[in-house]
Amino acid sequence: MNIRKLAISTTLCLFFITGCDSAEMAETPSTPAKTKVVIKTLGTEDIYSVRDFPARITAVKTAQIRPQVGGIIQKRLFRQGSEIREGQALFQIDAAPFEADVEMANAAVAKAKATYQQMSSRAYRFSKLQKNAAISQQDLDDAKAASAQAAAELAEATASLNRKKLDLNYATVKAPISGRVDQEFVTEGALVSPGDTQAMAVIQQLDRVYVDARVPSQALRSLYQFNDAAPAGQSGVTAVVLDDEGRPYDTPARLLFSGMSVNDETGDVVLRAEVENPQRTLLPGMFVKLQITRLIEKEGMAIPEQAINRAEDKTTVWIVGQDNKAKRVEIQTGEQTAKGITVTAGLKAGDKIVIEGQDKLQEGAEVTARPDETQLAS
Template structure:
């Protein structure tokens, strides 16, 4: 080898070494960048049936209400019940002085006896006149008059019998009984008070509290929108089961059932009344209480649920999410959030089934960032379909 070629060989070897080191450095830098990509948790968007829960304010209403009123006039002699207690249908509540009504019964009985005696005499006379009329021993008119008198006498018997029945009914009305079973309130009349059948004020009020009604008010516009959605197939009918929250925010322990919806709209409020029926064995609900009713009025069959931590808000308040896009790069997507369902948002636009939604590690993400996606914890999975899809990724 010639002396001039050695420096050239050394120079070539040195250059090769430098290039090799540079390639290794580039490879190490690339590997470092891969290892430095943040890890994010995701769920796979899937459709599921989501109930549309309606929350309405309402008032409790007694199942049955009856005002105790007198049907005859007179002085109250006794009150026969305990105020605030439970009474049964037919139980005596008040006793009115019945002297006049007993006398009316006695008079009606006497009048009936007199009418029956007169009728017997008139019928006997008509029987005696019949053969005489056939023999022309008496005038035909006399026999006709005797028959008519017998018929009048029989009618008088019927009239007096009806009068006697009326007198007996009035005598029974002197004892005022409970028309329904339930809890009776305070007495509005005391012994010695004069009452009449035409008075405006009741003597007491009885209310049946088990079961009990809850009347709810819903906007006619909401009800119309719901009916149109049901008719178009966008939603399906929900359940008639109703849950209650009491005035203090606690849950009522029993579930009720929607009975019906009125067919007219209140012109003053623009609402429609819905009535639900609830068991009330402990008498916890009293008429007039304000409650909040919750029930699944419809079901959205193909809704997409997204965990609440995945939803971010822009400066204008609009919602967006981060998705795991192609090559595991972050994609920012605006979405339309309708309502919440438990711990999830119901998304009406912006996400398609099967897309991967980032739910964990969203704090420092930006569009186009390289990430290492892993399935989020099972507690954040959206339904069984979402978990199965996440496993398949």
């Protein structure tokens, strides 16, 4: 009997407990969890496009020193690797043969001058005599022709003398430009001639150098397109030369021009810049990078690419309003930059865009927003 009463009491207790739990569950409504997202508050700033292109250094001027007369090199008159002034003597070719030629040419000029004076005086006398009919017209004509021929021979001898003097001057090989001279390629005692294929030395002007970059033809248009953001009279494009580790050189570069044709194999165009090189740190043949910075928009906005959703020909982002609820807005984007993709329409300064967690969002969903740590650090 006692066992039966105990079982009934236990059953009643369990029923009462279950009923209480059910009532509590019925009275407590279910609350959906808030979606956690990371947001970035938009601000305005000057937006730049920065691109690096492979480039190579070339000298502004390069002169291959070659002989203009033949002979034996007697002396080298410069120090290899030194700075050379325009007109400075570099090599001395044996001048003895040219000096002898000049003396012979001087003698020929003297002889031609004496003949000319004789023929000229004869023609003058004949012209006086012909007035008195003392000589025939034929004799006068012959005298005048002889005088003219003597004058031509004098001019020829004078021209030959000038040429011989020029050859004598060429025996001293001089620098046609100022710059740094490289090593000598011929030594003292070598025989040289104007037809040699080997240069005697090479001079390169290095106080300024060219930077020739290979730029894809598609990118060239954006570099030179009209930019409203640039100040009046300026292109808004600047250039800097970087070394192989990405460190900039001290001197700025000035863009000169772009090539007129596209390479058939690579699709690239040559973009040339000029750089002051007072320390001679940039040498011809060096491989560098030409960094082109272009002002896209003043007081513009750029957003991270991961915040953008593209679907059905629409570009949208999620923003969080003052009520902490998510809202999808359609935007228009511009160029890709180092700070992100520019926004041309659809957003304003102060908007809070979602950059992480947007794949779980629904329109009007309440969120728990956390600021981007990189934005806080900046």
